[in-house]
Amino acid sequence: MTSGLSDSIGFYVCGFILLLVCALKVPALVRRRHDMLLRAACVLLFAAGCLMVLAAPDSVVALNQFTGITNVAAPAVYLTTIAFSGASLLLIINWRPAPLEQTRRASRVCITTYSLALLAVIALFWAGDAPVEQVTLFDVYYANTPYIREMIVLYLVAQGVAMLTASILCWRWSKEVHGSLRAGLLILAPAYLIVVSYASVRLAAVVARWMGYNLDFLAGDVTRQLATPASLLGAIGFVVPLAGPRVAEIARTIRHLRQLNPLWQAVRDVSTPGAIRASLPWWRTPPAVLLTGRKTALYDAVHALAPYCDPAVREFAYDAALRDGSDESTAAITAEAAMLLAARHRQRTNPDHQLQATETGAQRGVDLVPLSMALASPIVRNLQEHYVPQQKAARHD
Template identity: 75%
Template sequence: MTSGTSNLGFYACGTILLLVCAAKIPALVRRRRDMLLRAACLLLFAAGCLMILAAPDSIVALNRTTGITNIAAPVVYTTTIAFSGASLLLIINWRPAPPEQTRRATRLCVTAYSLAVLAVIALFWLGNAPVEEVTLFDAYYANTPYIREMIVTYLVSQGVAMMAASTLCWRWSKEVHGSLRAGLRILAPAYLIIVCYDAIRLIAVTARWTGHNLDFLVDEVTPPLAAPASMLGAIGFAVPLVGPRIAETARTMRQLHQLTPLWRTLRDVPTPGAIRSSLPWWQTPPAVLLTARKTALYDAIRALSPHCDLAVRESAYRAALSDGAEEASASATADAAMILVALERQRTKPAPQYEASPWRAGDLVPLSQALTSPVVRTLQEQHVRPQKAARHD
């Protein structure tokens, strides 16, 4: 069982895990046949219970409350086995595979770890552990009939599940990309740390069998491994869930930033008939801000359409091509030049000057970035200067 680590850390982590599990209960009720969701809820519940039950104060309280010496041992061990089985079950159902193969592996996992739980309970009742041990139970009872088998059962069950889960995560990570790959690459070493935890404790138990004393491995070496394993495990499961949202938010914010030049240019263009609402950026989701920004820009460009001169666009397009620009870049540059000239004409002569243009704005981001092109500025000056001179005359 656990060593004398701070109880607060155990209780805090356990409570958080149970609260997250409780938050998923409504979804579980709606999707009772979703094996992946069931495995996730079982994992969260087992992990939360394990953190709370493994706290030293909980071990002592459980022994005192039931009046059965060391009853906390099988309780913690069965919870550990349930957590191990749930971890492996979650990876099996998470990883893409033929349905029949997934069902077969799921049945095998559930059967094996259910038998392991029953074995731990039976071995404890068959054995005799009269001396209460809170921190060194594994080593102290390593030579006790039935109890030693119970200890080995729980350590091997957890080690096998964690090794299998780590292997599956690593293999799967080679087939995927993005946040899912990052999460799997974090989970794989997290599970390996638990394998090391089990292996070190087995070494201490085996040492007792051969008449040696390596109890410090149980009391001093393995406890520090629990924190990094738990932290990496939590991060590994969280990254695939929140990673896509963070990436999408980042892309949205980048587009908002890229549209800033075009927004500053067109935000004051009158758009009769279009409804504009002021959205405070600190209260509005970035995706909503981006949609509103694009809608307002399209409305402004539509309002400028009667002032757009395709001859200006063609001139700008040819100038950009002759300047070495690629076709897509030259097209964006031509659109930007035409819009800037149309904007100036709309300010000086509000009445439409041209028939409805067949041109329609495409992607706004290249258009916005093209506003800084020297070709655009040059053409704008060429077309706007004569208008200003004529107005002064």
């Protein structure tokens, strides 16, 4: 049975993407060749990429024709499947925190077991006889053929055991961690279970042939339905722990920028002699750089307002905040915000009338975010409505 290129294009796209990612990790592997976790990740990516390419129907036909060996694509797919399964288990073993000696011992057992399984597949295919080409239903077609039968069972059991073990390790580990790592593990665990189901369904179709029944649809239609979600969840499960911290950091940075926006809107027009403000377009500037630039500009503005800050304003706002029910720390931040707004008004309306330089909370290292959020306080708004007009009247008098 042959298949058109349209049936294989999805396999090729996924396979080449995985191989490309693997190639991008080669320089790191050269630098850290003794890093078992990185080696397992590279083997996993390489095996997964090769598996997707070799499992494509067109690749099966092409490989059989190129080598001149009927059904040689079957052991090739089995070998990459076993390598992928072993690498997945090896990756989880080295990824999960454990005593170094325990990790090394488990790694040696995994490598030895799956290396022997690879050699056994080659030996069994060489000893068996599979003269009729089968592109998609090789498992069930040769379910009763000596040696080929054992090869099929070996690859399905090796795959199922590795995936089941990896799933159990992921479930157990997920109870010990939090955040994006836990999310990734909770995605990987069912993904591995789907692969276990895949292997079990194919094995059930093989056993049915042994008993004289025909359940070939299990190895065909059913397993095809399981392959896509398993691949998708597996990819997401590995990406989430890697990308999660970075995404979370970007989200925190953007949240801080939004929280600083009220303070920025209040002091962005403050004259800051000697300070250099570089324009940072948001669409091509990393959020972390934007946040650093924004904080620098805010500190420059606060420093420029220091000579116009009136301690009397701070005391007035502090007492008002305490009377309003605020605790001392909240009242202090509210008072700082009120004093800055009053200083901004004084600088705008009477720039030559500087007071004795007053050290503001921001200059003392107070977090700018609470200071920015305090601008929404009713105390600050009331002060702007009543205290600033009093300043104007006093100036006119």
